[in-house]
Amino acid sequence: MTRPLPTFLQSDHLSSRTRTALLQRIEQEQGQREHLSPEAFQLLELVCDDILPQAPLLGDVHLNLAVMIDHTLAGPGDGWRFADLPTDLTAWEDGLTSLNLYTQALFQQNYSTLNPEQRGTILDKAFDGSLPDTPSAPFSTAQMALWSGDLRNQIVAAFLAHPIAQEQLGISSNLTGGDEEIQGFSTGSLTKREAFEPKNERHFLELS
Amino acid sequence: MTQETHNDFSQETADVVVIGTGAGGAPLIARLAMAGRKVVALEAGPSFNARSHTPDEPTAQELYWLHERLSGGGTPQAFGGNNSGTGIGGSLLHYGAFLPRMDPRDYKLYSESGKGVDWPFGAEELQSYVEEVERFIGVSGPAHYPWDESRHYAYPPAAPNRAALKMRQACDNIGLRHADGPLAVVTKDRDQPYFGRREGCVNCGACHQGCRNGAKSGADNTYLPLACAHGAELRAGCMATGFERDSQGRITAVIYIRNGREERQKCKAVVLSAGAVETARLLLNNGLANSSGQVGRNYMTHVSTQVWGVFDEETRPNKGYPSLTISEDMLRPKDADFAGGYLLQSLGMMPLTWAANLVRADGRRGDALSQTLAAYNYSAGIGMHGESLPRDENRVTLSDEKDAFGLPKPRIDHTYGPNEEAMHRHASRLMVKMWESIGAKDIRVISRAAHMIGTCRMGTDAGEAVVNPYGRSFDIDNLWISDHSTFPSSGAANPALTIMALALRTADAMLKVV
Numbered sequence: 001m002t003r004p005l006p007t008f009l010q011s012d013h014l015s016s017r018t019r020t021a022l023l024q025r026i027e028q029e030q031g032q033r034e035h036l037s038p039e040a041f042q043l044l045e046l047v048c049d050d051i052l053p054q055a056p057l058l059g060d061v062h063l064n065l066a067v068m069i070d071h072t073l074a075g076p077g078d079g080w081r082f083a084d085l086p087t088d089l090t091a092w093e094d095g096l097t098s099l100n101l102y103t104q105a106l107f108q109q110n111y112s113t114l115n116p117e118q119r120g121t122i123l124d125k126a127f128d129g130s131l132p133d134t135p136s137a138p139f140s141t142a143q144m145a146l147w148s149g150d151l152r153n154q155i156v157a158a159f160l161a162h163p164i165a166q167e168q169l170g171i172s173s174n175l176t177g178g179d180e181e182i183q184g185f186s187t188g189s190l191t192k193r194e195a196f197e198p199k200n201e202r203h204f205l206e207l208s
Numbered sequence: 209m210t211q212e213t214h215n216d217f218s219q220e221t222a223d224v225v226v227i228g229t230g231a232g233g234a235p236l237i238a239r240l241a242m243a244g245r246k247v248v249a250l251e252a253g254p255s256f257n258a259r260s261h262t263p264d265e266p267t268a269q270e271l272y273w274l275h276e277r278l279s280g281g282g283t284p285q286a287f288g289g290n291n292s293g294t295g296i297g298g299s300l301l302h303y304g305a306f307l308p309r310m311d312p313r314d315y316k317l318y319s320e321s322g323k324g325v326d327w328p329f330g331a332e333e334l335q336s337y338v339e340e341v342e343r344f345i346g347v348s349g350p351a352h353y354p355w356d357e358s359r360h361y362a363y364p365p366a367a368p369n370r371a372a373l374k375m376r377q378a379c380d381n382i383g384l385r386h387a388d389g390p391l392a393v394v395t396k397d398r399d400q401p402y403f404g405r406r407e408g409c410v411n412c413g414a415c416h417q418g419c420r421n422g423a424k425s426g427a428d429n430t431y432l433p434l435a436c437a438h439g440a441e442l443r444a445g446c447m448a449t450g451f452e453r454d455s456q457g458r459i460t461a462v463i464y465i466r467n468g469r470e471e472r473q474k475c476k477a478v479v480l481s482a483g484a485v486e487t488a489r490l491l492l493n494n495g496l497a498n499s500s501g502q503v504g505r506n507y508m509t510h511v512s513t514q515v516w517g518v519f520d521e522e523t524r525p526n527k528g529y530p531s532l533t534i535s536e537d538m539l540r541p542k543d544a545d546f547a548g549g550y551l552l553q554s555l556g557m558m559p560l561t562w563a564a565n566l567v568r569a570d571g572r573r574g575d576a577l578s579q580t581l582a583a584y585n586y587s588a589g590i591g592m593h594g595e596s597l598p599r600d601e602n603r604v605t606l607s608d609e610k611d612a613f614g615l616p617k618p619r620i621d622h623t624y625g626p627n628e629e630a631m632h633r634h635a636s637r638l639m640v641k642m643w644e645s646i647g648a649k650d651i652r653v654i655s656r657a658a659h660m661i662g663t664c665r666m667g668t669d670a671g672e673a674v675v676n677p678y679g680r681s682f683d684i685d686n687l688w689i690s691d692h693s694t695f696p697s698s699g700a701a702n703p704a705l706t707i708m709a710l711a712l713r714t715a716d717a718m719l720k721v722v
Contacts (some may be wrong), residue, residue, distance in 0.1 A: 015420075018262045025266075056578045076274045080287035083280035083607070083619055120574060127571050146284075150566035156581065160267050160559045170585050173526035173558050176263045176412035182421045185412025187367040190528040191521075200522075200585055 003061060006167035006198070012177050013175040013183055013196050017112050021133060022163045022174065028071055029162060035089055040096040043111060047099070050119050058168050068158035082146045095147040098137035099126065102144070105134040123148070125126050170200035215441045221474040222248040222441075223722055224249035225462045226481055227448045227490070227575035231707040232691030233481030234427035234435065235341065238413050239715035242421035242436035245722065248473055249435070250446040251463050252482075253294030258302065258428065260313075261418025262273015265560040266278040269656050271295060271302040275617075277485060278607050283657065284622035285509055286568065289416060289561060290658045296444055299483070302416050303704055305424050306531055307347055308551060309338055309356075310706045311539050314595065323627060324597045325696045328668050328677035335646035337709035342390075345425035345708075346398050346406070349390040355536040363395045366409055369528030371588035374519065375554035376410040376533055378590070378642035389534035389553060392425035393703070403429050411528045413556065417509070431708075446471075447613055450494050451478070458686050465613055477686040477722045479679075480664075481711070484693040485558040488604040489618045490661035491674075497664075497681045502674050504605055504663050506598035507620060508698040512658035513640035514555060514565060516589040518646025523588045531591065538638070539700060546630040548595025551700050552639070555589030562587070569654040583650070590642060591637045593658065596698045597627045604663050622657065661705055664693040678717035679710070686722075688713045 009019055033041045037093070048065040050114065055062075074090045085091045103111045103122050111119065125131045129145035139147060159165050166174065175197060177183045193199065221300035223245040226233045241247045262268055273292035279285055314332035317324040341684035342361070349361030365388030379386040393415070396408040406429055415424055423431050432442065445466055452461040452472065452473025461472045480487040487505040491497050511625075531553040538551035548549070557565075563581065572580060601623055606616035624632070636653045643651050658692075670682035679694055680693060681687040691713045692703045699706070 017260055018264050021264045021267045051573045053578050061310050078269055078288040079272050079274040080277040080279050082284055083278035123573055149568045153564045156563040156567050157560050160563055172262050176414050184412035185527045190369040192368055
């Protein structure tokens with residue numbers, strides 16, 4: 001599938017440092033798993049799509065958020081973690097392993113074979129801490145609730161950090177100014193789009 | 209452009225070593241240097257070039273304090289972007305620059321309500337320092353401030369974005385006064401002494417990712433150039449780890465790690481300006497200044513609930529100064545079932561920060577989450593900052609885990625008490641009502657805490673406080689603290705202005721003895 005570069009990457013409202021960071025992210029997304037185990041990574045790919053379906057937002061394009069998250073897990077992190085969770089990479093390995101074990105306890109099958117409604121049930125119960133106790137799982141139900149917040153945060157962060165998502169959602173947050181001139185946004189247009197900002201290609205979806 | 213340091217005091221005995229170069233350190237460093245003191249400032253982070261800051265949120269994390277903290281308790285606080293920074297200029301590199309003054313009633317909360325504690329002095333004691341800071345760094349604000357007619361701001365207000373306009377309308381609908389908030393942002397070009405030209409704000413919206421054109425009044429473009437011009441030495445990349453002391457227990461040198469090697473700087477006095485977590489951690493790890501047992505205790509935040517909604521027209525939340533509209537009408541609500549009060553502010557936001565707050569607080573997933581993200585450009589919020597009472601269980605301690613320096617990682621326990629819960633409920637009701645009044649759809653409440661305050665309380669009783677009302681340790685007379693860790697109570701205002709004012713006051717006190 002050909003994926004043209006988002007046009008805003010050529011904008012003179014983008015600094016070269018920001019452009020470089022965004023181009024590196026495009027490359028990163030096309031990379032390979034490096035840190036998580038193959039089993040955990042496969043499960044993460046499924047979970048990413050269940051938490052955040054991309055088709056309504058990107059159409060035919062599908063971003064490999066699992067790879068982006070996998071690469072982040074070896075980085076410096078963001079300076080904190082929940083005291084009740086282990087360090088990041090371990091937490092993700094344990095969280096994903098636990099997700100499968102809780103699934104087996106509840107539905108007697110693996111996460112990958114569940115129907116969408118069952119997957120939703122597991123993800124919701126994990127998030128609100130209401131999974132039934134399953135001593136074989138590395139994470140307690142309380143830990144699953146904490147990790148579920150990290151999980152969702154990483155998924156939306158990876159998605160919104162990608163220039164293709166930014167282009168499709170009409171997000172201009174990186175277009176704060178170029179190298180020579182820091183243009184910002186003109187005072188008269190703070191409540192509407194300026195010509196250099198991407199349009200909302202996927203409109204404001206109807207809220208149910 | 210000048211955080212250039214010309215002096216090298218590494219082979220001398222400095223009059224003062226300051227640990228940290230943010231809001232607590234920078235004004236004090238400048239004040240002491242101007243009075244002729246040999247000052248060395250140790251900064252754990254690097255020296256950034258402002259023009260190289262980037263609005264790309266993952267990359268902008270370089271401005272955060274990234275040495276891992278463990279967050280525990282019943283309402284564990286999310287660290288990262290909303291509190292500690294790193295680099296020459298400290299957290300002011302990424303602060304929001306919303307610069308309200310602390311309300312005079314907040315200094316006397318215990319006298320007023322029987323809850324919390326009083327400060328050892330009132331607002332009038334800090335008034336001249338507050339005004340001095342505002343004058344020196346450059347602050348914009350309205351011509352008439354509804355809650356204080358005597359107040360004047362040097363620069364006209366920033367341009368309103370959609371969120372600011374929405375909040376004005378909502379305030380009008382339900383009968384709240386509102387104004388353009390005081391911002392540490394210059395809205396016209398400014399010639400900053402010893403720094404040079406700072407460009408007026410261009411509405412880029414990336415205050416939290418680092419201001420690229422100098423419009424935001426940080427330490428890097430105000431007090432630190434002033435300090436360097438008067439001979440202070442700023443030493444970047446230096447992580448303070450310990451102290452040498454003489455037989456009387458006075459500190460004679462600060463030990464720090466630079467490029468993986470331990471170095472020491474001899475000194476006559478030390479100021480800790482490393483923030484509520486790192487200041488306490490340094491003292492706890494070295495077993496210093498804690499005869500009161502209060503180091504690390506009374507950790508406070510601000511109740512910082514947000515309410516978001518979706519509108520029919522585009523809001524483009526990343527554009528313009530993020531949180532322009534303010535209301536101080538809730539500083540003492542008539543129907544309050546809690547002590548203290550809160551400020552309201554409009555909220556635009558950069559996309560990753562916005563989404564992180566959302567998904568941590570809200571269980572939506574699947575198509576509902578996709579729909580929500582699609583509505584980023586139609587979203588606007590209101591937020592609050594409210595008093596958080598000191599509680600026994602809220603504190604900074606040392607964990608069993610070691611960091612890259614071999615130091616114990618700090619653990620921060622944080623649990624809302626009944627006062628914070630009541631304030632959260634009150635503010636949520638009000639903000640939802642405000643957003644309903646202007647037709648917002650998909651209104652959602654996000655419970656969260658922000659900022660870090662307390663852990664080395666100031667007071668008049670050596671048995672109950674770590675430092676005296678000027679920031680001087682009761683236990684070690686050449687050790688001072690200048691940051692938000694000395695705040696006895698949180699107040700409602702964003703802490704930066706009060707920290708800077710206190711820093712100048714502490715510097716004046718030091719000049720009498722150092």
